[in-house]
Amino acid sequence: GAGVSQTPSNKVTEKGKYVELRCDPISGHTALYWYRQSLGQGPEFLIYFQGTGAADDSGLPNDRFFAVRPEGSVSTLKIQRTERGDSAVYLCASSHGGLAGVPNEQFFGPGTRLTVL
């Protein structure tokens, strides 16, 4: 596609429910990232994938958060037993995987605004 897309654009759920957020990266980008952005803050790194594997998941806040990318393209961020503190904009980005030492611009999606009531 022309850019990174995310669905849904908005998600309202109740405390304790399960949610899935989807990211479609730019075609051909091997690296995919998930960030969480709270109001007035910068994007907070959650996890990044190189192909199908999670290369770094050190930003996931706890075991309620999980992400998959089974075919190396679309990714789904899954949040179990949602809490009010999970409310934020969840941003996805993608880039070329590239070689170590070579900057690879991350292109962001529009985000999914998650509200946990």
Add this chain to the structure above:
Amino acid sequence: GENVEQHPSTLSVQEGDSAVIKCTYSDSASNYFPWYKQELGKRPQLIIDIRSNVGEKKDQRIAVTLNKTAKHFSLHITETQPEDSAVYFCAARNQNTGGFKTIFGAGTRLFVKA
């Protein structure tokens, strides 16, 4: 852990004046420093970046400087225009290991008054 501090949190300038945003990073292994612009309700977009092997980079009205010893880097916008009004984020990353974990600052909200 890794941390990026950004100042000021809010900056208001008159059209035509310059704006400077400063960041410091904690991880001395960081070697790539992108800057993003985020307009209200929109996604962050890369505006300029700098690698640790250079001290300064310019692109029209935008320049970035890097002081590796002090672990400081700055964004300079000259001849500001109302359309420069947005939130600007600095970020830092260590690319030597092939990783792409990027740490962002908290952002600077820039207002350019016409």
